[in-house]
Amino acid sequence: xxxxxxxxxxxxxxxxxxxxxxxxWWRLCRDTTEPGSRWRIIxxxxxxxxxxxxxxxxxxxxxxxSSGFQRFFGWPGLIWFGTFMYLFGFLLLxxxxxxxxxxxxxxxxxxxxxxxxxxxxxxxxxxVVSRAIGLSAGALAAATAGYGLVEGLRTPRLKDVEVxxxxxxxxxxxxxxxxxxxxxxxxxxxxxxxxxxxEQINRSRPxxxxxxxxxxxxxxxxxxxxxxxxxDLRSRHGAxxxxxxxxxxxxxxxxxxxxxxxxxxxxxxxxxxxxGFDLAGVNDLIVEQRGIEGExxxxxxAALDGRDPDRPLILMAHQPPMIDRAVDHGVDLQxxxxxxxxxxxxxxxxxxxxxxxxxxLGSYGDSQLYVxxxxxxxxxxxxxxxxxxxxxxxxxxTRS
Numbered sequence: 001x002x003x004x005x006x007x008x009x010x011x012x013x014x015x016x017x018x019x020x021x022x023x024x025w026w027r028l029c030r031d032t033t034e035p036g037s038r039w040r041i042i043x044x045x046x047x048x049x050x051x052x053x054x055x056x057x058x059x060x061x062x063x064x065x066s067s068g069f070q071r072f073f074g075w076p077g078l079i080w081f082g083t084f085m086y087l088f089g090f091l092l093l094x095x096x097x098x099x100x101x102x103x104x105x106x107x108x109x110x111x112x113x114x115x116x117x118x119x120x121x122x123x124x125x126x127x128v129v130s131r132a133i134g135l136s137a138g139a140l141a142a143a144t145a146g147y148g149l150v151e152g153l154r155t156p157r158l159k160d161v162e163v164x165x166x167x168x169x170x171x172x173x174x175x176x177x178x179x180x181x182x183x184x185x186x187x188x189x190x191x192x193x194x195x196x197x198x199e200q201i202n203r204s205r206p207x208x209x210x211x212x213x214x215x216x217x218x219x220x221x222x223x224x225x226x227x228x229x230x231x232d233l234r235s236r237h238g239a240x241x242x243x244x245x246x247x248x249x250x251x252x253x254x255x256x257x258x259x260x261x262x263x264x265x266x267x268x269x270x271x272x273x274x275x276g277f278d279l280a281g282v283n284d285l286i287v288e289q290r291g292i293e294g295e296x297x298x299x300x301x302a303a304l305d306g307r308d309p310d311r312p313l314i315l316m317a318h319q320p321p322m323i324d325r326a327v328d329h330g331v332d333l334q335x336x337x338x339x340x341x342x343x344x345x346x347x348x349x350x351x352x353x354x355x356x357x358x359x360x361l362g363s364y365g366d367s368q369l370y371v372x373x374x375x376x377x378x379x380x381x382x383x384x385x386x387x388x389x390x391x392x393x394x395x396x397x398t399r400s
Contacts, residue, residue, distance in 0.1 A: 014055060020088060021051045027091050028138070031130035034123070053077035054084065062218040067187035074188045082148060082344065082380030087141035094133045101129045148344060148382030155196045156180075156375040156388035158204055163361060163370065165277075165332050167312040168397040172276035178206035178235065179391040181318070181337030182374025184246065185216040189376060190226040197375050197390065198229045204392045207236045208274070211264065212337040213244025213284060213318030217378065220254040230262045237274055239264040244318035244338060245286035246378075248295045252283060267316060269299040277312035277332075280304060284318040300325050320357045323369045334369045335393075341373030341386030348385065359386070 029043030057077025061070045102125065123131075168175075178201045185194055201209060216223050233239045241259045243252040256266040265272065267281025280303040287297035298317065307313070312332045315322070320336045341359040342348030348358060361370045373389045 010059060013058060017051055017055060020084075021047045024084075024088065024091070027130065028134045032127060032134050034127065050076075050080045050084070054081045057081060061188065062186050064219075064222075067222075070187035074186075078188070078380045079145070079149065079382075082382045083141055083145040085344070085380070086144045087137060090137035090140050091133070094137060098129060098133055102126060144384060145382060148380070148384040151383040151387060152377045152381040153193075154388070155200055156390045158200060159373075159389040159391045160394070161361065161370070161391055162394045162396050163333060163368065164396045164398045165312055165368075166398050167310075167332055168395055168399070169276060170397045170399050172395065173397040175276060175395040176204070176206045176208075177314075177335075177393040177395065178204050178209045179212065179335050179370065179372045179393055180209065180375050181212035181244065181372055182214040182340055182378070183216070183376040184214055184378050185223050185226040185376070186218050187222075188381070190223075191229055193376065194226055195229040195232075198232050200390055202232070202234045204390070206392065208279070209233055209235045209239035209264075210279075210314075210316050210335050211239065211241045211259075212316050212335050212372065213242050214246040214337060214374070214376075214378075215241070215244070215255065215259070217246050219250045220258040224258070227258060227262065230259065230264065233262075233264065240267055240272070240279060240281065240316065241265065242267050242281035242316045242318060243283050245284050248284055248286050248292055252295060267303075269296065269302045271303050271307060273307075273311070277314055278307055279314050279316070280307075280331075281316040282322065285322060286319070298322065298325075300329055304329055320369060320371050323356075323364050323367060326369075327365045327367045331367050334367065336369065336371045337374050339371055339373075340378065340383075341371075341389075343377060343383055343386050344380065345385035 025044055025047050029040050033039045053073055053076045055077070056073030058081070061074040061078065063070065180197065180201060183189070183194065183197055216227065220227075230239075241256070241264045243255060247255040252268070256268055260266055267279070269282050271278050271280035280300075282298035282300055282303055283296055285298055286292065287295045300315075304313070309330060313330060315326050315331045315334045317326070317334055317336055319338045320334075322336065323334050326334045339358050357369055357371050359371050359373055361368060370391070370393065372391045373386055375388050375390055377383060377388075
């Protein structure tokens with residue numbers, strides 16, 4: 001049955017992707033050239049090859065295939081996927097302008113309807129307009145994708161945030177938590193990126209490190225080398241980890257075991273008592289949302305069982321919507337990721353609708369939710385309008 005649905009999805013995505021690339025060919029190749037031009041054939045071949053790499057990246061990155069195979073399809077395929085998204089969008093936005101320019105020409109000669117059209121001495125108006133729009137859309141798409149690629153691959157910035165907690169004892173005013181997530185280590189993004197993230201976290205000198213899921217897009221055994229730098233994380237009270245949807249797709253238990261090997265503390269539906277507050281963690285909502293067999297979903301009741309309700313409580317939960325349950329359980333602060341801050345504009349809009357809070361700090365009754373943009377990328381290795389970050393959160397006591 002799983003193979004059947006894989007084939008259905010593959011065919012649906014292939015047909016849709018082919019249709020969208022057909023639109024690109026029509027606007028960029030057919031409309032910009034005269035009939036019989038060899039550029040129409042060259043354009044069709046180039047777009048077909050790019051579409052093939054895009055599909056390969058969509059279905060085989062990540063996968064159980066060799067890392068070399070994944071890199072071969074992944075880098076060009078995912079970069080093209082991001083560029084394609086913007087190129088298609090700019091061309092679509094230009095459709096009204098194209099219609100207006102061509103219609104304006106047609107309406108400019110009503111008094112000369114009986115006169116024959118002069119013999120053309122150069123490209124037709126349709127070709128000239130199409131070339132101007134195509135070049136403009138291509139330049140904008142290339143510039144946007146290039147900027148996004150630089151932002152997506154750079155070392156995440158440290159982002160300073162202060163969060164007031166009414167129940168925090170004044171002795172812990174100034175406590176610093178490094179909130180990080182969504183590194184999405186893979187065959188493409190490996191140990192080098194992980195090492196830079198670890199160095200940036202250590203540079204902030206946190207009291208505690210909270211890794212809020214989606215550490216990797218792939219199985220733990222396949223990415224042992226990529227995750228090895230995590231053993232160098234340094235903080236006064238340790239580094240803690242909860243699973244995200246990416247871990248549950250491949251087996252969260254294996255990732256919990258792997259981070260424990262590296263010196264991190266896994267929090268699968270459990271908690272620890274730290275000086276000043278309790279820190280709890282829950283598995284990701286994706287288990288319930290997708291009905292993933294063999295995986296354990298979030299269990300906030302189990303995580304909080306037996307705790308002292310008078311102590312401040314911080315919850316690590318990958319997806320922001322977990323705040324709906326956290327409010328009812330007296331959680332003071334929830335730390336989440338998952339959204340990537342939208343990653344690539346205008347995905348922000350869909351992310352806001354799906355997750356409620358896309359980035360930053362918000363209040364929900366007596367609880368607060370903080371969502372980090374994450375320290376990596378998923379899909380195209382690009383970020384536009386949502387810079388990667390490692391949040392250095394300073395807790396402030398508001399007790400009198």
